[in-house]
Amino acid sequence: MEINLTNKAVFVPHVKxxxxxxxxxxxxxxxxxxxPFSWILDGDIADLTPEILDKYFAGDMxxxxxxxxxxxxxxxxxxxxIAKNLDxxxxxxDDIQLDPRLFIGIFNKSLTELNSEEQEPSIVSYEDTRLRFVPKSKRVGGKVLYPGNRDRMTGAYYINKKGAELIINxxxxxxxxxxxxxxxxxLLHENKLKYYWCQPTIATQGSHLGIFKSAITVKDNFLSTLKWRFKRFYKKWLYELR
Incomplete structure (x- = not known):
């Protein structure tokens, strides 16, 4: 099965x-x-000029x-x-681990479902890193997208053009x-952005799996990885009962 990327792209933020x-x-x-994918290499720490910081960031950021x-x-x-007029x-x-068996099929189906909805600024989250799942009682056979009430991090997600335009604006x-x-x-809680959870989840950040050290936090160790893996197993089981 091939991934459906008609007028779409895959971007991977990375460092130079x-x-x-x-x-x-x-x-x-x-x-x-x-x-196929393209790197996003600009935006390293050394690239964050005072002008960029003033334009895009405030407070602790x-x-x-x-x-x-x-x-x-x-x-x-x-x-x-926006510049390439992509859908x-x-x-x-760059530390994401995709499910090699399920990812492409579920991703393609998620876009079919998203396109069947009214086109609003939208994000679709595919990862389980925050251990947030759709309760079994709310699932519909054959359906993979469900409205989410919280974020699920930014390790693996699809954003449509309207979503990109919303954030830049x-x-x-x-x-x-x-x-x-x-x-x-x-933006989700302000009702400006639609945020969908994909069920089943089909991606995990490798830093949580213990494959890589986090580029942001210093709390990487074997015990925390083991605890996270156990919590994932437990929560998946728990959401099957809900």
């Missing part, structure tokens, strides 16, 4: 130098799945650090969607003062 293990991981995984760099790379991906893009952080009015995943959640 360093994290070569993540680079090789993404290349190998996406090549094996026959998924108004400093050249890893969190602002990560957010800015996502902003650059949104700008690429939208799948955005994958909002940033023109008020700079981002929280991390990009929280910012998306803020």
């Amino acid at each position: 130098k360093g994290y070569e293990d993540r680079e090789q991981h993404i290349k190998a995984m996406l090549q094996k799945m026959n998924i 108004h400093k050249a650090g890893a969190t602002a760099s990560c957010a800015y790379k996502h902003v650059l991906a949104y700008k690429e969607i 939208g893009a799948l955005i994958l952080e 909002e940033l023109e009015k008020q700079a981002m003062d929280i991390p990009v995943d929280w910012y998306n959640a803020k």
Whole structure:
């Protein structure tokens, strides 16, 4: 099965130098799945000039650090969607682990369902990193998209053009003062952005699996990875009972 990327793209935020293990991981995984992609390399910490910080960031985000760099790379991906007049893009952080068996089929179906809805600014989250799932009692046979009431991080998500335009327009009015995943959640709670959860989840951030160290937090260790894996197993089981 081939991924449906008609007038769409796959963008992977990454750094110009360093994290070569993540680079090789993404290349190998996406090549094996026959998924074409483009890197988002601009927006490294060194690229965050005072002008960029003043334009896009405020508060604790108004400093050249890893969190602002990560957010800015996502902003650059949104700008690429608009500049290239794409319908939208799948955005994958460079430590993401996709389900090789399920991802393409579920992704294609999610876009079919999204396109059948009224076209509003929308994000579709594919990952389980925040351990948020759709309760079994709310699932409908054959359906994969469900309205989400909270964010599920930014490791693997699709954003349509209207969603990209919304975020860029909002940033023109008020700079981002929280991390990009929280910012998306803020727009959700303000009823400006539709946020869909994909069920089943088909992606996990590798830093939570223990494959990579996080580029932002320093709390990486074997015990935390083990705890997270256990919590994922438990919560998936719990949501099957709800």
